[in-house]
Amino acid sequence: MGETITFWVLAVVSVAAALGLVFSRKAVYSALMLGVVMLSLAVLYAVQDAPFLAAVQIIVYTGAVMMLFLFVLMLVGVDSSDSLVETIRGQRFWAIVAGLGFAALLALAIGNVVFTPAVGVGQVTQAKGGNIPALAEMIFTRHVFAFEVTSALLITAALGAMVLAHRERVRPKATQRDLARARFSGPQPSPLPGPGTYALHNAIDMPALLPDGSVSAKSINRVLARHELEDDFTPTDPEKAAMIREALAKGEAEEREHGVEAEQPIQAKDAVIKEDGQ
Amino acid sequence: MTTHYLVLSALLFAIGAVGVLLRRNAIVVFMCVELMLNACNLAFVTFARQHGNLDGQLIAFFVMVVAAAEVVIGLAIIVMIFRTRRSASVDDANLLKY
């Protein structure tokens, strides 16, 4: 009875999470949904007398693999969300048809089979003194060769990841001297002004005030500011919002005047990254 | 109960497959592949229980190992593609065609 309840709860949760994984626009949500599915499955493994697998599922999948996913997501851009417009004609329709059809087919097949009551692995594990010793004996006796090959596979994968992620340096690393020269030949030798009008607010999204009372466009992170405005996180304080808007407008005007350079005082470093990125 | 587990497994698998077909973000596509692998693992564990031996669990274990390796390489490839193309969309990597 307990198992039935667990199953139904987790089944509903995992299917819902899976659907969320597929249909959420933001990749981070998808990752979190995947985490939910994996945890549910871990519990289902445990219910089915596979405690070792349940642990591995949580450690390897929910721990390592999910972290990897999130790392890459951060690297690639958290905000890179898919557009909902399908570009390949008929892809969406046929994908759903195929998915439903496949599910129906499998369900039909499974439903047609008359299963005897499950034997359960309890007998086997008890004979060996527990699930883990039983699995260990199989791994290190009958399947020891496959296990060894797995180690080779993992090493290869690690090496492969290193090789793929490695970036050849095409020019010598910029020294401090290079950086200093770049900085002083640029439009802004001094550090950028710090944010915040300390008399009123104390936050990094607030522009600094210049002596004449106007805002300094250089004092705020414009990506952050734009994000705030666009995604309706506009500060409730109208004065604050106005200041941010003013700073943004000013920055954009400067940008138009001087070109992109104005905003990027440290050119040498950027240039290296840009070229590698091409 | 076996039937229930298997049907759940099939459902998860189909959802994962549809996700692979529908999503364009390579990372999400990859997650959907992982979902499909997990669905398979559930089936394996269920069959282990049904037949009363540990082979299913063992296979599930190996699947996990392979999946981990696969994730490492796959994500590295995605990062590399992103680095050159500034995009993680699978549709943008379509040079190999007619």
Place this chain on the structure above:
Amino acid sequence: MESPVEIVQHTGGAIGYSWLMIALPLLGAAILLLGGRRTDRWGHLLGVAMSLGAFAVAVASFVQLLALNPGERRRGIELFEFIPGMADLGVLIDPLSISFALLITGVGSLIHIYSIGYMSHDHDRRRFFAYLNLFVAAMLLLVLSDNYLGLFVGWEGVGLASYLLIGFWQFKPSAATAAKKAFVINRVGDFGLLIGIFTIWTTFGSLAFRDLGADVATQASEGTLTAIGLLLLVGACGKSAQLPLQAWLLDAMEGPTPVSALIHAATMVTAGVYLVVRSGAFFEAAPTAQLVVTIVGVATLLAGAIIGCAKDDIKKGLAGSTMSQIGYMMLGAGLGPAGYAFAIGHLITHGFFKANMFLGAGSVMHAMNDEVDMRRYGALFPVMKVTAVTFVIGYLAIIGFPLLSGYYTKEGIIETAMHHNPVLGWLAVLGAGLTGFYMSRMVFMTFFGKKRWADDAHPHESPAVMTVPLIILSIGSIGLGAFLVLGNRFATFLAPAVGTPAEMPEPHVFGVGPAALATLALVAAGAAFAWMRYGAAEVPVTAPRGSFLTTFARRDLYGDALNESLFMRPGQWLTRLSVFFDNRGIDGLVNGLAAGIGGTSGRLRRVQTGYVRSYALSIFFGAAVVVGALLYVGNM
């Protein structure tokens, strides 16, 4: 009536070396053709030497043959196994083949010598002599071979040599065309001969003359024998320019004149007669075939004579006359053993007097800047006396002037034909009358009458190297006929090879039978008419339009027109149809298939969109289908 005697295996003596007759000219041809320019300086001398060498061997073999008993005068020499189990190549020396060998090497040598002078200005003289030697070798192989296979090899060899020599001046389109025409028409005849030889092989299992004696009649039905005879006749017609395969001979005159003399007058064109006589066993057993041979002979002798009457080109006139004379020989050969001796005799005397006249014509052309139109000749007698006198001797011989060569042999054929079938006989007499007319016309237009020379013509007598062969040949033209015929000398000599007729009438020195007198009268009438028209009267320089009959004769009795409308045009249509079918049908099919595949591929490749998700979709569908199929199979 007696059959030919058995062939005896021979060793030693000159006959033992008779294969040298073939080998020497062949060696000469090989040296001259392979040696290239290095042999230019002395090539013609080597050619003449090889021909004379072959003549010497022929004479020596002849002398040795004469020393034997008549009953042992068929000598065979095995050379080597040609095609295992089918035919051995061997030489057969018997009265028939040695007669031919003597004619070929004798007249051939004279023409070789004459060619030294005639071709002296041609920078390809060495090649010319190489071909002449090749011809002599092939012709000797044809007549000396002791089986049909060797004969066929020689037969093709002379065809090749003839082709090469007609087209010797290949820079002239007319010569190249004529060579091709000769080759193609000969191919028709050769095909007939080839099938004939196949039939002989399947019927008798042997191709050797030794096994194909008089007893062939007992080994095969008359129908088979008639078929063999007719097929051999087709071959003979092709090679000997008999109706209906006569059209090539007139064009063949495009070749150098010595070639016309040697190949297209004296020797090669008589190969058909040789074939008929050599295959006498078949023809004697198949009267129908024999009758066809005589009909072909008579038709050709009349057609040739009619063509000869209208030609203004001296060489074409002579070519028409050659056709006509070979028609006589064919008629004789079709009359069985009684006619063989006369046919071969006429062949030999014709070889002399026709070569004589051709070389004379060559000499005239040599003097007249290669002018061949007799209307531009006239009154040449005073300026080139040797040529003129020898030509006139040949002329008298061919029209059958009493006591000269042609008189005896031709008269013999006419008498025999008359005896055999009066219709044939009288037609032959008529042909003799026509011969009298056209040959007289030729002589009067060339050597007598008024000068009608072109402005730049400065006729002169030819050098000795050309006149001496003329003189020797004219001597043969005078006396050879009487020597051969009187006392049945040649018939007796030939008997071991071809058999003897039931009765052999004694020829007269001067026949007084109705046929002989009628012939003489007609010839005289023809000559007189020719004198009236071309000797006494003025000959216009340009040919008058002439009556329908003249046009008919000038256009070679519409032989070419017939060939063109019957074979050439339909052939061209067939070719065009085939080309069309090939282009549109076969190529269309192949190209269409290729285009279809190309087009389909062009459309199909659009499936390769480069979108991973499309591929994934198709893979997923495939997986679904596989799962479905597995379920279906599992549930069955």
